[in-house]
Amino acid sequence: MTAPPDPPATAAPPETLQELRALAVAIAQGEGGISLGAKARGALSRILDLTGDPVLLSITTLAERLEVSPSTLTRLAHSLGYSGFPGFQQVLLSASMSAPGAFYSRRAASALEGGSSTRARAARLCRENQANIDRFIEQFDEAAFDMAAEMIMAVPRVVVHGIRQFHSIASFLVYGLRMIRSDVALLDANGLGIAEGLALLGEGGVLISTSCAPYSAQVVEVAAEARKLGIGTVALTDRTDSPLVQSSRAAILVAHETSFLSNSIGAFTVAVECLVNACAATRPAAARRALRERDRMIERLRVEIG
Structure with a gap:
């Protein structure tokens, strides 16, 4: 009697944020060996934009932020090769809980306290741009x-x-x-x-x-x-x-x-x-x-x- 063939090997899921972001790009380009629907691709993209946000600490709060169900996030984790959401979450939480550029956002909020002068609005916009540049280099591919x-x-x-x-x-x-x-x-x-x-x-x-x-x-x-x-x-x-x-x-x-x-x-x-x-x-x-x-x-x- 012939033994049944071994199941096909599956690629290991991403272990770092950089690998996860690269996989998301590959999926969007029709590569990477994983197919996601438009809703799932959108959710993954928005999740990656939340790098360092405390909302990632809970599947419930993350689902509320994305306006999807927790089960959608679990299915997304499975599609990406993780055994469940916790494995996916571990990679997402590998970044600091202070989001890229959070320093500038706090400074901007501080500058706006007590009124919205022309200088305060200019300071906020400049620091938001500094935050975007920070995020660009921290997520640099x-x-x-x-x-x-x-x-x-x-x-x-x-x-x-x-x-x-x-x-x-x-x-x-x-x-x-x-x-x-x-x-x-x-x-x-x-x-x-x-x-x-x-x-x-x-x-x-x-x-x-x-x-x-x-x-x-x-x-x-x-x-x-x-x-x-x-x-x-x-x-x-x-x-x-x-x-x-x-x-x-x-x-x-x-x-x-x-x-x-x-x-x-x-x-x-x-x-x-x-x-x-x-x-x-x-x-x-x-x-x-x-x-x-x-x-x-x-x-x-x-x-x-x-």
């Missing part, structure tokens, strides 16, 4: 960042797509990349058509898409189409369940919650600076040559004074 930088520097042509508020982020990224490499442009910068821009980019190029919730429909649709066409895609966005993550090969995530009347892009600006530096570091000799040539041209054309 070095592997994704390195992949994005290598993709950007390895191809002949790069286009960046961001509209409305994120047009400024896209423009800044184009400016920064042009300092160290050639053939970088905004998608449809001349109004000649997005389809034409993607066609010119071809399979040998990279599209960098940037947006955050609520996401610009056009940016999301173009990124998805680019992925279908075999174009390399990089996302500069906010959460693991962002639709831009789903169509990306490399995703860079940036927090943006502040008291600004729209989406705050302060931390996104810092992330762009980090990305440009990372790209330069992949090809240091070429970057130095490009910067020297840029300086010579600025001097010849007398672009700068003083």
Whole structure:
């Protein structure tokens, strides 16, 4: 009699927050060997945003915060490979109970006590941006960042797509990349058509898409189409369940919650600076040559004074 075959081996669940965040991105990209529905992906993304929050101490309070049932969180833990919620919770609690940037939030609250002067409101917004930058570096995915930088520097042509508020982020990224490499442009910068821009980019190029919730429909649709066409895609966005993550090969995530009347892009600006530096570091000799040539041209054309 033949013995029954052994059950298939299952991958060990993430043991650190960094591994858990990387798995969430992989799931959104259709990889990682785990399939989650939209509701579960959204819950996981919001849970990761709560890193260091005391609400994680209880499945009941966490479920209330997320407006889901405790059983939903238990099923999510099982789907991620944990034996139950406690194993999932242990990883979530591996961070300090003082959330990233909590110092700045407390300082902001203190600054607002006794009234809401112009200076107090400015102090609050600045410290909220400091908190977002803190969260960005504490949740920094070095592997994704390195992949994005290598993709950007390895191809002949790069286009960046961001509209409305994120047009400024896209423009800044184009400016920064042009300092160290050639053939970088905004998608449809001349109004000649997005389809034409993607066609010119071809399979040998990279599209960098940037947006955050609520996401610009056009940016999301173009990124998805680019992925279908075999174009390399990089996302500069906010959460693991962002639709831009789903169509990306490399995703860079940036927090943006502040008291600004729209989406705050302060931390996104810092992330762009980090990305440009990372790209330069992949090809240091070429970057130095490009910067020297840029300086010579600025001097010849007398672009700068003083």
